[in-house]
Amino acid sequence: DAGVIQSPRHEVTEMGQEVTLRCKPISGHDYLFWYRQTMMRGLELLIYFNNNVPIDDSGMPEDRFSAKMPNASFSTLKIQPSEPRDSAVYFCASRWTSGSNEQFFGPGTRLTVL
């Protein structure tokens, strides 16, 4: 199994630019989660989807952040415009409803906004 795939692994951009992070969940999983990790705030849940529908976006920090899941195998997290305080590692995770309920995390995207 390929596991959760995220791209790009590293992104460096300038303040004001649009950033798009991508995630491919494990095939068959019906939940998808986006997290952000910083030294100051730790791991924060931003938003999660069930069957491609956003269920809880209360963790999305501002309107500059948006997430979509157009189909079961793809999700994006977009930041527009980006700011230096958005610099963090962004993780995507997925799981399926049945089973042990464990979440499988991707390798993360390290975003640096200059």
Add this chain to the structure above:
Amino acid sequence: DAKTTQPPSMDCAEGRAANLPCNHSTISGNEYVYWYRQIHSQGPQYIIHGLKNNETNEMASLIITEDRKSSTLILPHATLRDTAVYYCIVRVAYDKIIFGKGTRLHILP
């Protein structure tokens, strides 16, 4: 989710058992105890979970006290590769995970 309390850091000698404590005194009857770990620069990894009974898998054992107000994750023979941040999480099944600060475990050679 119920809050959990974990020591910020612990040391353990390689080859010895690592015992990581977690307090969750406000846990509800339908809340599970989950453990995840995060090795440096990687995404978190599921370890084990339990409701009332002790659990064991190929990675670790989970001991939950009878009143369910605390638990201990046991890594039976710690190796250098077990150096990581360990998160104890209490939640209702199928609910979202809220990560705390965890315990940074250092395995000493």
